[in-house]
Amino acid sequence: MRYYEALGLEPPRLKLDAADLQKRFYARSREWHPDRFSTRPPAEQQTALEMTALINDAFRTLRDPVGRAEYVLSEHGLEASAQRGKDVPADLLEEVLELNMALEEADGEQAARSLAQFEAALAALDGQLAGLFAAWDAAPSPDNLQPVRAALNRRKYIANLVRDARKALETARES
Amino acid sequence: MFAIDFGKPKNEVVVGIDLGTTNSLVAAMGPSAPYIIPGPDGDPLVPSVVTALPNGDFLVGNPARRALVTHPKLTVYSAKRLMGRGAADIAEERKLLPFKLGEGSESVIQIELGTRTFTPPVISGIILRRLKQNAEEHLGEPVTKAVITVPAYFNDAQRQATKDAGRIAGLEVLRLVNEPTAAALAYGLDKRKEGIVAVYDLGGGTFDISILRLQDGIFEVLATGGDTRLGGDDIDNLMLRVALEDIASEWGEDLSRNQEAVQLLRRAVIEAKHALSVLPRTNIVFEYKERRYARELTRDVFNRLVMPIVERTLAPCRQAMADAGVTPEQIDEVVLVGGSTRVPLLREAVERLFRAKPHCELNPDQVVALGAAVQASILSGQQTDKLLLDVTPLSLGIETMGGLVSRIIQRNSTIPASATESFTTAVEGQTNVLIHVVQGEREMVKDCRSLARFDLKGIDPMPAGFPRSEVRFLIDANGILQVSAREQRTGKEQSVEVKPSYGLSDDQVEAMILESIERAEDDFAERQVREMRVEADNVMQAVEKAKQSDAWFERPEDERERVNRALNELLVVYHGDDHNLIRVKIEALDEATRPLAETIMNTAVNHALKGTKI
Structure with a gap:
């Protein structure tokens, strides 16, 4: 996987240490940044440009756990978004209806309650994701990647709910 | 003994240029620190003003600024505000900049100055060429490479226009560097091993905010934000509008369409603005056609006037902190850049927002150019411990x-x-x-x-x-x-x-460059001839003096003839405009006088040894 390779992180892992990642990013940048190749022939400058773009793209993607997992999924031919349905997860149905009401009626108290609920759900899911990451790192099989994909889709849905709840809260405050 | 080194310098100097809305500067790296190269008039700032004289020549900098009053229709300023823009984008600027636009301004502004039309990159190119000449004059060698700074919030078209301006000026632009990042470099903030720094840059026409993480010489920009149409110019225009209204009611005459009067009044309000950065009160004094207008302005009134401008800078600051994922408490240092940051109200607002006392040890007008010179030395491989990692300001x-x-x-x-x-x-x-x-x-x-x-x-x-x-x-x-x-x-x-x-388009830029290259080469050739003539003067004087010595008469007849012939040949080419030919003849004369020089040297040595006169 090119992004992992670019930062010398082979074999790929879903769980990465942020400080280590940053250190690698800086070291690779020192080595390849176009500023270091300004007096070199054009061909070398082009290589430096390509390498640095790759290093930057890799760091930007891998430092975010969600972006990182989506990248690994797509490298395995599993587009994270392909499976995403419009269906509300059954266990959240009631809460989603409450949020919609809060949105419609600019109900600040309900919006605050919804926000707290969805933030808690998001935190719980992040905990779950960490476990799934560890499982894939220990045994990087497609079987261990499917649950990651499911969790990511659910996370995306909840993240949108958090965003909408914030919006509802804001609207309620303004009105 | 007349040896001159014509070899190209091994390490060609790369200059750093701050191409500003109001003023432009050029800087170079010295043995230990960057320094500003002043113009021939001694002023470190070259006002970003160009006058297109009817005879085809240009006034640039201070002379052009003076011409703003005498030749307002032939003079253009704040061209940076027009870079990379089309006629539809500059409705706001049109109110402030009294330029006539030519045909075809939809995709590139065409500024009409008298009978001629110029695009903003050409105007900027003329300013850059002056800075290049100043640097060449000062360094005594050709300058062909530069780092040019741009507002961090410049978009692609504005950056491309700046690069075009460099090419038009005959400069290879090794890198465009964001102004706030350059300022951080100039402050040498990397000396603190680690930290988060905010750079607040309010220039003549643009506002930038950048948040950087510094670690072991790496300057990593985390987030940047800004407004490419907000700056000290806006303060001037507010003050100008108020003063014009005031004069209209006092004199019963509206001067706002009188360009000469407006430019004089603009100068008066700018002076008052500067004074209010240090004094609690001052007077706007304006004299025109034997009439006098004077109005006291207190800092309080001034503050109320500029408050909205200060407020407009704070939202991008908050956004940049959010984008960088940092809180005000995490910001270790704040750096102020741009002349407008001298306004006390603004300093207070910045200090309150970031909860840190801002740095302003370096001259806020010069810090960007100094940083550009540091980046130039990084690019030429003289400094390998520092590295800038910048970001794109727009999605x-x-x-x-x-x-x-x-x-x-x-x-x-x-x-x-x-x-x-x-x-x-x-x-x-x-x-x-x-x-x-x-x-x-x-x-x-x-x-x-x-x-x-x-x-x-x-x-x-x-x-x-x-x-x-x-x-x-x-x-x-x-x-x-x-x-x-x-x-x-x-x-x-x-x-x-x-x-x-x-x-x-590339072709358009190409056409503009050719023209300027021809001119630049003319200028450069002229200077080389001048320099070579000085060299010839020295040589001829030395030879004439040698001909008065006893040694001259000791030399054989044919040798003396050879020297005289070489001297004549040098005189013949002396007034020509080929510096190479002058050099060849200097070298020939040098060769012909070598035995004579040796004789004189030996005689001198013998005298010294004997300690007596013959």
Whole structure:
């Protein structure tokens, strides 16, 4: 996987240490940044440009756990978004209806309650994701990647709910 | 004994240039620190003002600023505000800048000065050429490479226009550096091993805020934000408007259409603005056609006037902190850049927002140019411990169905940055695909800035949806977009034709450069001839003096004849304009007088040894 390779992180892992990642990013940048190749022939400058773009793209993607997992999924031919349905997860149905009401009626108290609920759900899911990451790192099989994909889709849905709840809260405050 | 070294210097100097809205500066790296190169008049600042004289010559800098009053219709200032813009974007500027626009200003502004028309990159190119000449004069060698700074919030077209200006001036622009990042470099803030720094840069016409993380010599920009039409000019214009109204009611005469009077009054309000940075009160004094206007202005009144401008800078600061993921408490240092940061109200506001006392040890007018010189020395390999990692200020997107924007590179991504998108055809037999690229944060294409249309050509005719082209969008280290494409199936490179929405085509820039190169070479050749004549003067004087010595008469007849012949030949070419020929004749004279020089030397040595006169 090119992004992992670019930062010398082979074999790929879903769980990465942020400080280590940053250190690698800086070291690779020192080595390849176009500023270091300004007096070199054009061909070398082009290589430096390509390498640095790759290093930057890799760091930007891998430092975010969600972006990182989506990248690994797509490298395995599993587009994270392909499976995403419009269906509300059954266990959240009631809460989603409450949020919609809060949105419609600019109900600040309900919006605050919804926000707290969805933030808690998001935190719980992040905990779950960490476990799934560890499982894939220990045994990087497609079987261990499917649950990651499911969790990511659910996370995306909840993240949108958090965003909408914030919006509802804001609207309620303004009105 | 007349040896002159004509060899090219091994390490060609790379200068750093701050091409400002109000003033421009050029700096170079000294043995230990960067320094500003002053103009021949001793002023470190070259006002960014150009006058196009009827005879074809240009006034640049201070003389042009003086001509603003005498030749307002031939003089242009604040051209930076027009860079990379079209007539439709500058409605706001038109109110402030009294320039006449020529035809074809939709994609590139055409500024009419007398009978001639100039684009903003050419005006900037003329300023850059002056800075280049000042540097050459000062360093005594040709300068062909530069680092030029731009506001961090400049978009692609504005950056490209700046690069074009460099090319027009005969400068190879090694890098465009963001102004706040350059300022951070100048402060040498990397000396603290680790920390978060905010750079607040309010110049003549632009505002930037950048948040950086410093670690072991790496300057990593975390986020940047700003407003490319906000600056000290706006303060001047507010004050000017108030003063014009005041004069109208006092004199019963509206001066706002009288360019000469407006320019004089503008100077008076700017003086008052400067005074109020140090004094609690001052007077705006304006004399025109034997009438006198004087109005006291207190700092309190001034503060109320500029408060809205200060407020407008705070929102981008908060956004940049949010984007960088830092709180005010995490910011270790704040750096102030730009002349406008001398306003006390603004300093207080910045201190309150970031909860840190701002740095202002370095001259806020000079710090950007000094930083550019540091970056120049990094690029020429003289400094290897420092490295800048900058970001793109605006998201890059492509137009999709229904006029929506699909974002492909997010703002604040470290550059160089890239994204690859797959494209296909919509109808059978389609052989090209048009890709519209925009910059901005909004959802709709119409709310973003159109950057260019890329025409992807040479697709094999196939049923709709069959061809697959991979288009690669790459933002380089200057923040400028490059696009390439290849056929996914065959891996074959595909041609992409670029139609920039704003700016000059390559051919147009090329035409403008040729003209300026010719002129620059004329200038340079002239100077080389002048310098060579000085050398010839020295040589001829020395020879004439030697001919008075006893040694001259000791030399054989034919040798003396050879010397006289060489002397005459040098005199013949002396008034020509070929410096190479003068050099050749100097060398010939040098050769012919060598035995004579040796004799004189020996005689002198003998005298010294004997300590007596013969």
